Amino acid sequence: MTYNLLKGKKGIIFGALDSKSIAWKIASRVHEEGGIFTLSNTPVALRFGEINQLAAQCNALVIPADATSVKDLEHVFKRSMEVLGGKVDFVLHSIGMSLNVRKQRDYDDVDYDFFQKTIDISALSFHKMLQVAKKLDAINEWGSVLALSYIAAQRTLAGYNDMADAKALLESIARSFGYIYGREKHIRVNTISQSPTRTTAGSGIKGIDGLLDFTDRMSPLGNATAEECADFSIVLFSDLSKKITMQNIYHDGGFSSMAMSLKAMTQYNKCLDEEDYL
Numbered sequence: 468m469t470y471n472l473l474k475g476k477k478g479i480i481f482g483a484l485d486s487k488s489i490a491w492k493i494a495s496r497v498h499e500e501g502g503i504f505t506l507s508n509t510p511v512a513l514r515f516g517e518i519n520q521l522a523a524q525c526n527a528l529v530i531p532a533d534a535t536s537v538k539d540l541e542h543v544f545k546r547s548m549e550v551l552g553g554k555v556d557f558v559l560h561s562i563g564m565s566l567n568v569r570k571q572r573d574y575d576d577v578d579y580d581f582f583q584k585t586i587d588i589s590a591l592s593f594h595k596m597l598q599v600a601k602k603l604d605a606i607n608e609w610g611s612v613l614a615l616s617y618i619a620a621q622r623t624l625a626g627y628n629d630m631a632d633a634k635a636l637l638e639s640i641a642r643s644f645g646y647i648y649g650r651e652k653h654i655r656v657n658t659i660s661q662s663p664t665r666t667t668a669g670s671g672i673k674g675i676d677g678l679l680d681f682t683d684r685m686s687p688l689g690n691a692t693a694e695e696c697a698d699f700s701i702v703l704f705s706d707l708s709k710k711i712t713m714q715n716i717y718h719d720g721g722f723s724s725m726a727m728s729l730k731a732m733t734q735y736n737k738c739l740d741e742e743d744y745l
């Protein structure tokens with residue numbers, strides 16, 4: 468169902484790689500709701516991903532950028548204002564990458580150059596995006612900036628590695644910048660803490676299949692899908708959420724409030740029976 472929630476709104480969507488990407492689903496939903504936008508991703512992602520298909524479907528220009536480069540980000544914001552005909556109303560940061568996770572370096576044996584890259588790509592890029600946008604005065608009053616986070620920012624999850632630290636910083640940046648941007652320009656800055664989701668980045672998490680099953684059994688409403696994340700994102704981009712800022716909002720079927728569920732306990736007890744555990 469569509470509601471025309473974003474009619475007349477303009478934006479920039481960072482991080483759509485392929486049709487599994489959360490940013491891809493959000494872009495499609497924004498398009499359905501009448502919003503117009505540019506898309507951005509790294510030159511490598513443009514070569515190997517499928518972003519041009521999405522761009523054709525949504526009639527969007529693709530602007531290559533490494534989100535760790537202030538110069539690239541300045542270009543994205545300037546070019547977006549040119550092609551969209553003025554300042555934007557929403558920005559999506561849907562970017563994450565850890566070489567320690569990719570190369571299977573454990574948290575107590577990380578490579579520190581990789582660690583710095585994780586922080587730069589997955590968290591600092593959000594600050595850079597906000598600072599560039601503010602300096603260029605690129606976002607309209609009551610605009611909405613959103614990044615995607617994960618519960619490992621607050622709770623320890625085996626295998627999430629240095630991405631947990633990056634997500635903690637990402638959520639902190641949303642609060643710290645959200646205060647300044649709200650005070651000066653009435654611009655909202657929030658993060659959505661999404662359920663584990665089977666995407667290219669998500670599949671890098673150690674034991675993703677078991678994790679997806681566990682969180683699904685633990686969540687009274689089940690895991691939130693990427694499509695459901697897109698539904699929630701359009702509300703946060705719309706005028707219906709004007710006074711929500713500096714928040715990390717769990718979009719996880721209730722997982723974050725659980726400690727043990729009947730479904731998870733039933734499954735766990737089966738394993739104990741099998742192993743004849745005393």
Ligand SMILES: NC(=O)c1ccc[n+]([C@@H]2O[C@H](COP(=O)([O-])OP(=O)(O)OC[C@H]3O[C@@H](n4cnc5c(N)ncnc54)[C@H](O)[C@@H]3O)[C@@H](O)[C@H]2O)c1
Nearest residue numbers: 482484488489512534562563615616663664666667668669
């Ligand atoms: N999949 C999950 O389980 C899950 C859960 C919660 C939060 N998230 C977060 O959602 C966001 C999107 O991830 P996804 O799951 O859709 O996976 P994805 O792999 O589709 O998206 C990650 C994106 O980051 C981009 N990227 C990497 N380095 C970049 C750089 N230097 N500059 C610009 N872009 C860069 C990639 O090209 C890719 O498009 C990430 O922040 C991720 O941490 C994912």
